[in-house]
Amino acid sequence: MHFQELQPKVTKVLAQNGLSRDEKLKNLCQLLTDNIDYYNWVGFYFANHDTKTLHLGPYVGAPTDHTVIPFGKGICGQVAESNTNFVVPDVAAQDNYIACSFTVKSEIVVPLFVNGINIGQIDIDSHVIDPFTEADERFLEFVNQEVAKLF
Helix, strand or coil, X not given: CCHHHHHHHHHHHHCCCCCCHHHHHHHHHHHHHHHCCCCCEEEEEEXXXXXXXXXXXXXXXXXXXXXXXXXXXXXXXXXXXXXXCEEECCHHHCCCCCCCCCCCCEEEEEEEXXXXXXXXXXXXXXXXXXXXXXXXXXXXXXXXXXXXXXX
């Protein structure tokens, strides 16, 4: 499915009545994994700025041991410090990468800002080498702008 076609579906999932924020985020993760074939693990991490750690939020995909990540460690931890998108075309060639599974070949992480503060990120793993484009980045920035409205 094309990203433009997914945008109204993202907005609709996040606007569902009677669901908690976590339920909406889990449904969003499911929407993305169901509609983008190379999005194999989709989840959110949320920042605790006091402890300088990221904490796993709702996700869809294989279970992960990475429920708490220190700022600066791995791709997610680097995004917590840099406040910028991070695309890893091939995780095997990346320094400071935290391996989640041998099936993961690439990763994209886009920070989530609320009132200018980086409160977390959307993290996507793929079983394909180098699938992510600038279109993925722009789409995930849109997703996070919509998610930010829940906070």
